[in-house]
Every structure is written in structure tokens, then in C-alpha cells.
Amino acid sequence: MRRAAAAGIATAAAALANMLPSVGAHAASPSQDYALNCMGCHGTEAQGIPGKVPPLANALSRFMRTSEGRNYVLRVPGAANSALSDEQLAAVLNWLAVTYDSSAASSQPAPFTSNEVAALRRRPLLSVLATRSAVVHNLATTGPSPPSQY
């Protein structure tokens, strides 16, 4: 029973890997990059800390629905100044969006590409909270939105 399940799971894992933009041969997996670089503050379930650290679960993928939201995500401090390469950052964000979002598979946003990351992340936001508030306000008019405050 376990062995059969394992075989099915391995196939699904391969399917997931194919969904992600290709990552460099030497890059660690996105889940490991998340653990080493982000999870210490954003949490083991990407849940954040109320008042201190924004959640990524049920939030990140919603930001990814619009270009304004994607712009915001790539310019927050954790992304803009991170030592992760553009490829690694894209992979981590895409993995988070798939893994920590309870909405249906059909409404998953388009994954980030490393080109998109490279184009936007070099200009960190000046005022994160104010920008977040404005972006969330706009997102709320077109579908599920991430929390404005945290």
C-alpha cells in the first residue's frame, strides 16, 4: 500500500517540478531556499506573525493576480534585497504560491519568470505599508485579496 502510494507520489512530484520555471542545476530546491532565507520570519506555514511579519499563505498568490500586485511582491525588502538569484527568487515565490494557497488549482496565477523578477526587484519600495494598502485596495475590487494589514 505504501509502496504504491509512493510511486504515485513520485509521479506527482515530477509533474510539479515540470510546472516550475527551470532552476539552475546547482540551485537548491525552492522549499530549501525558503527554509534557509525566509521561513525564519515568515513561518513554517508561511503564516507570518500578526502585527510583525506579513503572511504569505493565502496572500502571495492573490498579489500575483495583477501586475500591480506582482510589482509589489518583487519589491518588498525580503525580495528586493535578498541574496537569492533572480531564478531562485522566482522559484521560491512560485513554490509558495502553489503550496500555501487553498484556492482551486484552476485559479493559480501565472508563475514568475526570472526575467520578470530581474526587471522589477532592483527598486525596493520606499514605503511598504502604504504601497501594500493601495495594492490590496485595488485587488479587492477584482477578487479575493490578501489582508491589507497584518
Added chain:
Amino acid sequence: MTKHWPGVTLVILGAGIASSWAAAPAKPQPPPLPAEHLTVATVGPKSPHWVYVVDYAYNNEIDSRVWLFDGDTHRRIGQIDTGFIPGINISPDGRTTAVATTYFARGGHGTRTDVVEFNDNNTLAKTGEIVIPPKHAQTLAMLFTIGYSSDGKFVYVPYLTPAASFGVLDPARKQVLGEIDTAGCTLVFPWGPNRVSSICESGRLLTVTLDARGKEGSRTTSEPFFNVDEDPVFAQAIPLPDGYAYLSFLGQLHEIDFTQPKPTPRAAWSLVSAAEKGTWRPGGVQVGALHRTQQKLFVPMHRGGDGSHKDGGTEIWVFDLKSHQRTARWPIDTRVTGAAVAVQVSQDPAPLLFVATDKAHLLVLDAQTGKLQHDEKNLGQTPQLLLNP
């Protein structure tokens, strides 16, 4: 006999005692001591050979303090209390020690209040405070967890929540003027009357220029000058006359010229030869000190590998900042004194080198010859940062 003449008995005994006194060798009793007056000591005239020794008191961390120590008389002059994981710095005019720190309402627990406390360096008394948001960045003892603008008009306090930002304070009016988001870049490296830089994971410096009200006027980022994965730099920069120098784990010195429109790195140079690189490394907490006029750089060095960047130095290496030549290597008797975790040099023409060790000794060396003049044992519990007056 005792019953009928008790008084007589006493008298006889007393007479006996008196006569035995009279029989002792003659020595005049000294006059009685005069009544004393209880006073409060003064600090005395300032000497360049003083050093402020920051003791985080790890075993009792809410009870940190700063010792003011005289490098000539080897005497403790006094103490400044500094709360929990403080940031400490001295005003540009030398008259005030500013402390950014945390107090809990019930000692070890309870509501957290963060304050910047101002202490008069002529009396070591607290003279005022500014309550700040409970966000002060609580971290290693560094010169960059509180800072002054060059004219003393602004005080900067890094915040960490874990989001990074810094507060701008007006020390004269005792007000918080505002808070500047630093996009994940940390600490405060002030320059001039209104510029503050912070150091980023990307290997860059973020620099914010403030307006007259302490609000953000503009910001820039430098080109990256180090790679955090290959050879990170200690966040504990070494102040230079024209900027700050950042020393890397592998012994590269990155001098950054802050007099330019934005902080501009000079070509890095190596404290270690090719043969020494990777083996001899700088380490500790306060990893370098510069005598500004003699242009001499003092660095605690140890033999070690990856992960040894906080190991204390077994030697002090001395460099000429201009020529980049190493001019001396002074071994430390670590079995007796412990290894060097902090260095500071007095800025006068006959300078002293102060070395705090991981056994809580404070060593006083002749900064020109390396001769050990004094070993002060147990100066505090965990002394890790040294400031010039």
C-alpha cells in the same frame, strides 16, 4: 565577701586593672579621627586615555552597564547603567553618552518600554530620555545601534521588529521626529549633518538624506562591494576620517569614502598574504580600531576556519592604513588573559591600545610598542565594545 561589699570588690578590681594599664610600655594614644563628610566623587578632568567599556552582562542581560576606565591610573572612574541589549554612543562634542535600551515593567518581564537615555559625561548622571517605539534593534554590541549626526542635532536609532527601519530623534527637544523604512538594510552609519547609511544583504549600502525636519529627502544605493555568500563583511565597521571601513571574514578591508555624493568604495586591500588567507582571520566583536592621525589600524587576528568569525584574537596585527603594510604582530597570552574580542586605541600622540578579552580582562598596551602595561581582570562580565571619550 561578695555579698556585703560588692561595691568595694568592683573598686578593687578596677584599681587592679588601672594599675596594670599603668604598667604597659608608654605609647601615646593617637588623637581621635575627625568626623568624615560623605561626598559624591567627581569624574575629574577628561583624559584621552579613558575608555568606555560596554558590558552586556550576558548572564544577567537586563543588567548591562558601561564602565568608564582610566588607562593611566587603571582605576574605574564610574558606571553608566544601560538596561537590556543596549546601543551606546557618544555625542560628537563628547559631553553626552546616549543609550538606546529596553526596560521591562517588572524587571525581567512585563510591558516593554524602549528609551534613549542621555548621560552627562561630566557627572555620569542621567540627564534625560526620549521614549521611542519598542522596536530598538537588540543585537551584538556595535557602534552602529545608535548614532549621532555630525552636528549632534539628530540621533538615529535602528529598529528591528524583524522589519528593519530607523528612528530619527531630536535630542535637544527630546522628540521622536519620525521613522525611515530601510527595506531590510540594517544599522545606522551616520555621515555629515543629515545622511544615514544602512548595510544590505545585497552587498550595498542604502543611504538616506534627511531634510531639516528629519524626514526623508532622498535615498540612493551604492554599488555592491561585497558578496554575502563568498566573503561577508562584519557589520561592525571601523570609522575612518572620511567614511567607514568594512572588514571581511577573510581579511579584506573595504574602505568606503563617504565624502562623495554617495558612499563610494575604494579598491579593497588584504590584511593577509595569499598564504595566510583562510587561515589567519579577523574575529571578535569590535574587530578593528584606527588611530586617525597616525593612520594605524589594529585588528585582533586568530587562526581558524569557516565559522570562526567571532573567535577572539590570539594576536593583534598592526597596519599602516596608507601603505597597507603590516607593521607589527603582538601576541596575546590567551591562557592568562583570554582572547581579544574588542580593540580600541586612544587618539592622542602617545596612544594606548585597549583590548577586551573573552575572559573579561581589559588589557592596556602601549599602542606604539605593543608592551602590555596593565591587565585589568574582571572588568565586568562580558566586555565587548570600547569607546573613546
Added chain:
Amino acid sequence: MKNLDRLVENSARSLAKRTSRRSLLASLGQLLTGAALLPLLPIDRTARAQEPARPSAAEQKCEYWKYCAIDGFLCACCGGTSTSCPPGTQSSPITWIGTCHNPADGRDYIVSYNDCCGKVSCGDCFCDRNEGEKPMYRLSRNNDVNWCMANSESNYHCSVSVILGVAEK
């Protein structure tokens, strides 16, 4: 295999709450093929423990392999263990991360160094090791800051080290 079953069971329980079935299977597949780590939940484990701490002799020593990037007092000497906070303290929800080599099985493990908070310094078994540690501008790998900073009671008492999973090569 028993340990793996337990890991899978725990992860399934926590994942099922919030992911689609496809994502769940995909993530489990990554765990079973050993290609990625699946975080265990330090906070959950503390809550479930509810029993007196029995630290081993090894985890009360600074040289213990899991402590390769720890900085502070070992909770194992303070009434807890390397994976439990002492009674009356609260674990920090934010943490720094290390990668330590276990000589017993030759693997590298990713370790979470949570602080235990709300009481004054434990004062015993101070240990400061820095393998892979970075200065505070790389916060996730920095052990200098007070990781109790985001707790309602933010005094620092001691530090634990909790295995999150096997590190990939």
C-alpha cells in the same frame, strides 16, 4: 520507515488543512524522494510535549552537533531540552536557521534555532558557535539579534535547536 511514517502523518495532517490534494501529493512526493525538506512545526511540538524534560548528556554540551550555529544558553541546561523550552517560557515564533553536519549518519540537517522567552537570562551552558552564520544584514542566518523581539514577553532566556529536515546537497 517508522520515523518516515510519523513525518508523513504529521505533514499530511498539517498540509491537508490548507492545500489542494494535488499540491499535497506533490509536496509529500518531494519528502519521500528525499529531494526537499518538509518543515516540522517547532511550536506544535512544544505544545504537544507536555511532559518533563529529559535532556541527554550530549545535548547539554556546546559541542553537540545540532548546536553548530547556536548563540546563547542551552535550554537543555535550563529546564528544557534541545527541542523544548523550559517551563513558564514561550518559544519565539521567529528564528534563525543553521545547517549542521551530523557525524552519526553523515547527513547535513537544517536546524531552526528558536529562542525561549519571557524570563531573565538562564545563565548556564553559554554556547556561541557560528557555522554558516552571517551578520545581521542577512537576518535568517544571524544569531546575534534577540529572536525574542517579536514575542509579547521579549526577554531572552535560552535557545533550542530543532531539526527541520535533511539539507539537500
